Amino acid sequence: MDVIKQRMTEELTGVKKLALGPLVVPESVVVTWGIMILLVGLSILLTRRLREEKPGKAQLVLEWFVSFINGFAQESLGEHGKLFAPYLGTIGLYIACANLSGLVGVTPPTKDLNVTAALSLMSMFLIYGSSFYFKGLKGGLHKFVEPMPLLLPINLMEVAIRPLSLCMRLFGNVLGSFVIMELIKILAPLIIPIPFSLYFDVFDGMIQTIVFVFLTTLFVAETIE
């Protein structure tokens, strides 16, 4: 019990830092660099030889994915969908890779509260920025007194609560599955963790990605409607 408690305390309190020469950076940043290299490399590699006739297998998969993101954005945001699709696709790809990175043995970056806080702050700026962009200063401010002026304090509280809940939801889910996986690995290190890992790492990670992107889209759709 003491061993478990000590390991959990280590995992939860300390953000692991790696020393790269004179630089000391958190582990989540290093893993994020890895994800960036992977995604940028894949993007360059897969879009090098795009053909209009007789597309290859990779191009077909790519086209399916891009049209899926575009269709999703257009379906939920209407005519403005095209503008938001690149951001939603990017953030979805990043969170998916981050959640799945537990499979290759590194700590998922989304287990770091700072990463999810940054992601949810980006979502907050997107939500309220698009509100002011599409409605103008007056229309954007008027959104705070809808449907009636009495609700102004609640609408103001929402500015803080929305990113907080986005941030804590992603962090809590990844941390929760991480802790449960660690406990299972301590109790039964052989074979038994595999099905649990499929559920907690793959299934739960994908669901949380969809939920994050979907909630961001929904909030944006609500402010620009």
Added chain:
Amino acid sequence: MLVAIGAAVAVFTGVGAGIGIGIATGKAAESIARQPEAAGQINKALLLGCALAEATAIYGFVVSLALMFMQ
């Protein structure tokens, strides 16, 4: 000792989330049976509802972890 009891009480938020998600999923299954062509829309609403309901359980879990390990 009191810390452990506090953590246990905090993790009790999972009860509410479990009941909520159970009811939502049951209703979704019912409505898909009644109207299979609206399955896509129903799934979307269900996913959103589950995410929001699940958040309370996650908050309780985070609080209990903080109580147990982050003193």
